Amino acid sequence: MTQSLTRLLDFDDQFRRDSQQPQAFLHRRDRRFAQQQQTQKRPLTVTAWLAELHALNDQRQRDGHDPRLRRWRQARWIFAALGAVLGAAFMAGLLVYDGSRQINVTLLLVLIALQLAFAVLTSLQAWLGWQPWSSLLGRTGEDGDPLQSLRPALSARIAHTGGLLFALSGLLTLLVMVLVQDLAFGWSTTLQASSHSYHQLVSLIALPWQALWPDAVPSAELVAASQYYRLGQGSATNPALLGTWWPFVLMAWLTYVLLPRVVLLLLAALQLRWQAAAALRRHPGYASLLFRFESPWVETRGEDEAPREPAPVQVSVAPLPASATLIHWAGAGHGSSALVSSLSRDGAPLQLRAGGNSSLEEDAAALRQAGERREPVILIARGWEPPTAELSDFVQDARVQWPAGTLLALVPLADEQGEALKDAGLLAQWQRFVERQNDSLLLLSAPQ
């Protein structure tokens, strides 16, 4: 039963540790374990799962010594010791016989009934989860304490342990007293009870062991002979007969004090085990763990790319040089007469096309024509599309073919109508492109 508690606490600890971990990691880890257990035909249990994790993390080699259980264990020892001492004292106190008066069996029976009632009440409290005395324990249950719901059952187990030790030491004391003292039992009550009805009562009480030990059932004669009155003489007709009550007292103690305690302690232990298992099943991490065991691990992310910081840009936008030679790269801005007039120094500039759907021969022809003009050239491109290596090749070819010192102004557009590129992110990629060309005669410009 300590094992079930330890398992619950270990599970809770693991759950808290796992709450810091990414779900993906947990799913991979637990799914791998579930598959491993299936492959090796081993049971897939929380205990096995915890054992595997503990083995991997060099944790908890010994069972049952969780420090959170120490308080409960200490309480159990204290109750046991107290029960043993009180049981002996209680029985000795009852059986003190100074010869002046018989030991009243009625009182003994009442106290036995009281013990039985206490035992039953303790268990009832635990079963109903009722703890009227919980405030006495203080704020032991912190938020999320896994033992919180088990407190009634744990308390019942402690109380029954104390009760059992009480019953055992009481029983031993009774036997010792029977052995070392000449005990004379009798019965007495203020009520108008006849010996016949009293005999019926004790016979009823003795029913459980009637067949097992007939001598432990008081006979009608014994009952009649052992009635005494406080104001009476007190001396019995047959003193030896009065001692024969002890088997009845012994069996009553055994049956109604000791046996119920044993049974209820076992039940409390079972209840604790059952409740610990139930607490584990409804633990916030339990359903998730089962989900991770049962669901295949689906991975789509592949390799993670570390975000790259783009290089800082140095190139700034230069004024547009005066030119009447325009090259539309991939047809950029070709349809916008307003753009053409804003870029060109005269009304009818030379407009050439290159890149895009033009052939490489057409690119070469455009370069040749532009070079023959011996003036700065304006190269118009779509600013929202990244500059490709083809454009880089074109710029390098131009440098080879054109007269030295020819200015080339690269004008990326924001749209087909010829708006200047304002988006900083898009402009940066053009700035970086110009930088990469390492060409002092290559400018980055914008339409005026």
Add this chain to the structure above:
Amino acid sequence: MDSNGNSDRSTENIDDRQSDSTLPRFAVVGHPNKGKSSVVATLAQNDSIAIAMEPGTTRDSHRYPMKVDEVTLYELIDTPGFQRPRKVLAWLQGHSLSASDRAETVAAFVTQHRDDPRYHDECELLRPIVEGAGIIYVVDGSVPYNREHEAEMNILRWAGRPSLALINQIGSDDYSADWEAALGQYFQIVRRFDAVRAPFEKHLELLRSFGELAPNWREPLDAALEYLQAIRFGRDHQALEHIADALIEMLGHQETARLGEFEAAGPLQPRLRQRWQAWQREREQRLRHSVEDLYQYRRLQRQESDLLLPDDDDLFGERTRQLWGISKGQLAAAGFGAGAVGGVGLDAVTLGHSLGTGALIGGLLGAAGSYYYSDKLTKVKLGPLSGGFREAIYGPLKDPQFGYVVLGRALVHWYQISQRNHAGRDVLVVTDSDAHWLDALSRSDRNGLQKSLQALARRRFEPSKRQRLIEQLELAQQAFSQWQLSEFSSAR
């Protein structure tokens, strides 16, 4: 030994080749900056791709396998864009004799230019295709079709692999119809797909069409779809579990401090209240992270009201309550419902002789209680004296609106995360809303939820009721989605 070793190795190679040939692989190719990485980011559910990409800067191909328990069902390959397509096409045309040797010529190009830095991008792009990958050609449907990309499409046609064209919508203009007509001449299948905004069902639809490219690819793709769907449902449910646990902890949370025997509790109140609020915010952030982690968002930037406006618009601001939570009137109505349920029980006990009076009284009491408590903030309580000290306890907050504030915010965040695509690069703004989602929840479900939240705030919540709370939250989640859809359609 050597011969055995060699034979084993050769068997392994055969197996590898067999598995290679049956494994569906898709190379996502195209012109730079047409959204290839966005498509891969969305389909691979990897937001780091989206964050990493600067337009046109992908230089190497990256593989994104879809694995189920380490078994790969398909693989997406993100590739760099074409840099010199016309030169490549010219090379191919110059080395080919007839149409039958085109695929081999493409392979020969890759072999020959493997170490040529000028064609690094083209080799990276074409290598997976030469090795058997299907082609997913991505274009931007928001710019007009022009013939400048025909060299790229011709190269891909030369490769002779199963091919699909994807019209991605980057801008607001729509030229998809023109693109569709043009792409149809080059590719087996043409599909439209908005990588940033397409709902999850569209992702599955697209993957299904990948499976149509080759007969032996259909089966693994169908299996993959089932797993993806299952994992999606699983995530939605797990998100609820996370929200339920956060609610349990947040609504029942207490802050404590030790107080001397003769020390007054009053001055302690602001400090405990501050600690309590800090704890609540931290716990809420943990919930946000866990839900984002569940949906595989690792690089998400989020902006929420309480992070920016700590005084008026934070979790405890009155305006936030009105926006996210439940109004006093609604709260009183919900309380009325919950109280009336108790009253009906009273009627049942008296065999209906009270003729509904029980329900009426119960309802009035519930409503009055809710209205009263809606303004009642928590005060410091003092524990018993022990060892010369007392324990000062702050919390839980008795205001029943608090639960709705936390839940409302959690549902808005969950909804945005579950509907978001991994290609999204914008900051996730958890927005306000002027209507209330609780209206979409039935009266009895609202009562059930109200009871659970009240039990949490009173710290009378049994662990055994967690499952019930999750079921109630599932209904709230459905109601919230329904409300969001109705808001969206009415906005349109």
